[in-house]
Amino acid sequence: EIQDVEVPVLVVGAGPSGATLALLLGRYGIPVVAISRHRGTANTPRAHIFNQRAMEVLRDAGVEHLVKPIASTKDEIAHVAWLHTLAGEEYGRVYAWGNKPDRIGEYLTASPCEMSDLPQSVLEPILVKEARQLGADIRFSTEFLSHKSRSDGRVVTRVRDRVTSEEYNIISQYLVGADGARSAVLASLDIPIDGKQLDDAFNVYIRADLSRYFDIRPASMVWILNPDAPDWSSHGSIRMVRPWNEFIVSMHNAKGNLNFEPKDEDILTRLRQLIGDDSIEIELLGHFRWTINDQVARTWQKDNVLCIGDAVHRHPPINGLGSNTCISDAFNIAWKLAFVLKGWADPSILESLTAERKPVGDGVVRRANDGMLVHRRLWAFMGSTEAERTVVSQALRSATPEGARIRTKLRSIMEGTDDEFNSLGIQMNQTYLNSPLTVIETGDKPPDLQGLNVMKKQIIATFPGFHLPHVWLVKDGQSERISTLDLAGHGDFVAFTGIGGQGWIDAANKITSEGKITVKAYGIGRGLDYLDAYWDWEKVRGVEEDGVVLVRPDHFVCWRCSQSCPNTSEKLREVMRRILGQS
Template identity: 60%
Template sequence: PKTGSTTPVLIVGAGPSGATAALLLGRLGTPSIVISRHSDTANTPRAHIFNQRAMEVLRDAGLESRCRAVASSSEHMMHTSWLHSLAGEEYGRLYAWGNRPARKGDYETASPCPMSDLPQSELEPILVDEAEKVGAEFRFSTEFITQTTLSDGVETKVRHRPSGDVYRIRSRFLIGADGARSAVLDSIGIGVDGKQLNTAFNVHIKADLSKYLEVRPGSLNWILNPDAPEWSAVGNFRMVRPWTEFVVSMHPAVKDGIQFEPTEKDIIDRLHQMIGNNDIPIKILSSFRWTINDQVAHSWQRDNVICIGDAVHRHPPINGLGSNTCISDAYNIAWKLAYVLKGQASRSILSTITVERKPVGDGIVRRANDGMEDHRTLWNIIGLSAEERRKTTSLMARPEGAALRSAFRQALEKTDDELNALGIQMNQIYRNSSMTLVEVDDYGEPDLKLVNVVKHQVISTYPGYHLPHVWLAQNSQSHRISILDVCGNGIFTLITGIGGSSWRAWVKEVEHARPGLVCHVISIGWRQDFMDAYGDWNKVRGVNEDGAVLVRPDHFISWRCKDLPQEGGTKLKTVFDSILPPA
């Protein structure tokens, strides 16, 4: 076991939140120690729907192609279906995860990264490996016991589980990325609102189900099968590898307060029933339980301790927002911590973490729970007992079943809020943050009341919004390049255009006044650094050609200026002092 150490940042947890934070900090030259009570990364596939916003973070960290190589593509995620069994009657299906033909363009417009299906057990080793390459040190089988706040940081007591040795690690900051039962969050006395929901029973299997799924590819295949009273009627075949590896949710029923305890034979029998074919060979790799919660923490932080991921937001897997939001949390905090540790900003910037991320956490937890309700409505219409089901399905097929058919289809369509919810994935809007600054004459804030913000992305360069993706080109011989790829990467970027060349000198003045601060300037337009080849930047930039859009290292807009101002150097310095107060 390793003993006593000091590090700028100690991270508790090597899951999607903790490992991403270690990776991003390392890329900014800030080393960290990561402890995890488990002996290795996730041993079951867990979260898998990988959304565009999360992939943009990994793209910025240079990992997109490595992740894509082990992910299933958007085409494999084409549908979500509802059936009696995989071989039996189908009740209906929806196009899913951006595959609805009428929505495909929205997803393609939103991001350079397509949706994908990336099991957590494939993602975590990549994050750990890449984080180690940039200086993070992982200590598995090491448990957080308690922490004490010091005047200049935190002292954390940890236990090396195999040997039982207890030792201390001193750090300037402690990140609690320790999942839904966060001991770190408890240690800083922050409460959570909400409740525990239920326990999922998942079985990880290998079985060749190609003949049922190739015709109707999809990550999620709901089985509404009430034929076995020991099991709840609702289950799901979730693709891990098309079409030979799955995680199957199958809930043992509770009768008179006692939950049925299945044997391996019971599980296989039920799986065959859910498949609808007893001859399919099945290999059980593991079975595991998972507690589903509906909870959000009151705050993400206290003093030098910051919590992210499931430590602060916990919800059902509907909409697939869990690990994606963990990655966005890490993106939000990593650069802020690195700037503070390098003396490039006052530690007051850290107070923006809760201000910016809690509304995102509140929003995803609400949506995932609303989505659960939509599913319940659907299940209740089709009927959860064998008797009810016989009646509804027979009525559905007769002329007098028109009202039932219509109610069912309407309930099915409502789950589109889960399956084509581009908005909830992309619209992380940072309001009231001291790291965004709105000019008094900027009346351009989008009216969110006019938009279904769950389903549709709001595209704007208004401060607090995410930089919209548009394709640019360097010259007539270059491949197209996303504007996201020329921003981010740990530094600020000021985007201007024709007539805005004075911004370069003004940025230099700021950099001179603030040693260590780097702000990249790019000009987009005719004979500039980048061609607005498709004219899309012109449509979304929200300022005039000689104006400026200031983008934070995490791709969020911190300020914009309509035209070239008078006294631009002084103006820009005031802006930086406001959004990034000096140490």
């Protein structure tokens, strides 16, 4: 008989959101149980693109060194191309994921981490293993059934062991729903979901050596626009899982019939057609469906229950934002839960989840769906029947005004994917401007917020609510560089100041010396802790040399003050109280 369990945090889900949260809570020494209804981690590759923000979280969590060596590199995902068959005619290609020559510097400036690519089936076991090593109790084959709140505020969650069919209770102070797009936790809260369900994707998982076609044009994926099989839709994609012998091929029924059950031989015939080289041996590893949505939950928290990840934001894979956003969601709530459970912050700070992360979720869902429209335009333009394609193909070669018009039009539609494949802004411009935990000094001016809507550009600012800018610093006399992001995070607040800012350092040290909350403090400047050797901090710090920038454990600036003052200690203490919901 399985005993009831008592634990501070129960996480439902051990996907990118749940496993990252379990890992981060483990780092704080917070006991956590995470349950997953499945037998193990993701058995299909699913989301892949690993953006810099998400990798920064894993770097903070101490697992970047495990993930980076096995992820496909930025160079391996350098393009996206559109072709008639993989081996055949190319309609065009774009640089992708930080590889566009005129944008490379922006990606390098943005983060100490690089864009990379790693399927969930490889990522999740790493997260789960590390979380377990830190003491997280992760129980697979365990299903969430229901939950209720007890009069003492505890949450009693009923779960079922799917192997033995036994039911038992897990009693926790907090319940986190990280249980994906069909979230039972969210449903049990009766929180409305805005938006709608979209199409079903039909994905085929294959092993095939396609290196001769990807070596010459490394790509995370290629689109195959091929109307040669009337039963199949004219567009499909070949998505690299591991370079260059494992792929996911997305292929659809021509009539949009969601219940079609193609036989293996039909799938293989179509695969050969998409690849266009019969000498390639194809091993079918499986196929699976997946529902693509355009949905955001209206609130992400109710009483002691918080929801993150696909439970609250669901969208197409365009821009590759799915699991990345999940990982950042987990980073957002990990420190808050830890601080509340340690008694260092008021539980009300947990209510900031919706104010901080829902605007990010809204933006991500909007962008991914807008990005879908560009692809649809391209598919329609190229024609969905052989007859339509023949007209376009001939026009693309023809020395006529119509030919020129078609070529220009095709280029312009393809370039419309730039907001998808070179979208540093949507990845990096997550801001918490309307958060109750963001403290703005009277008279402090935000940067031009118009720019937040520009998908491509990152806004680098220390205005409260913005992410701490990454700047390389050095220890005077040592050549090794360290990022401001490495000085921040790791469970602590950090205050950055400069020459003349000793008062802030003393104020931070005083709080730390009390033995509870650590506010690390660093002086950046000649003769101080770190040298701003490239002069980059000076350009972005947004305060005077003796001012201070205060950063939360999740790398977000929560307050800044332009100059030093006689009462730095009281000032910092008062701000910390506000941020921690104690005033």
